[in-house]
Amino acid sequence: MESGVVILIGLFFTVAVYLMLSKQLVRILLGIAILGNAVNMLIFTNGRLTREVPPLIPENLYTPATATANPLPQALVLTAIVISFSFFAFLLVLAFRAYQELGTDEVNSMRIAEPEHDQNPPQGY
Template sequence: MEPVFALVVGIFFAAAFYLMMSKHIIRVLLGVVLLGNAVNMLIFTAGRLTPAIPPIIPAGETVLPAGTANPLPQALILTAIVISFSFFCFLLVLTWRAYQDLGTDNTDDMRVAEPVDDPAPPMGY
């Protein structure tokens, strides 16, 4: 099962990098989401895929029995899901505001749409 997951993770990484090199911000956002999912699947695969024994310490024992799933990658993935979702929401709002102000989601057109006549903000030290 691990080779299948490794192949899927590789496809996710390749698609994420392809999307992140696009000129359009929406594709970049989708690439960031896909990259986060690829990293989560990579951590999950590295933590052993064993459906037989859950990571629960039996009564009277002090350690997990041999062959159980590693609970640390599962906890890391739960944390990473929350962080990646909040990061995606922040980037989505930032993209929406840039689209409202500049009228485009193309990065080349965004550079042209920047105001040139405005003076730079003062440097206060």
């Protein structure tokens, strides 16, 4: 059941990493968004996959009638989705502000914190 999704996850990771290795901030961000999805699906798959039966208990019963999808990874992923969305939103705004103030969207040109022509410390005593 899992193998197809697992290979898709690998593809997600590949694309995410490839995008994050760009020097353009916006591509890095796209990569981050995809990375988040990849990680979420990875956790989801780790709980093993079951087709179509949501972990709900019917109204007249106290335990699920049949085997359901594993609820725990769903809960974990729910947490992770919200967190990765939060980080994505923050980084997006950060990128926008950085572009606004630094005038560039290329990470290699962001050299204020670590200036290119950094001098050696003073000699002498």
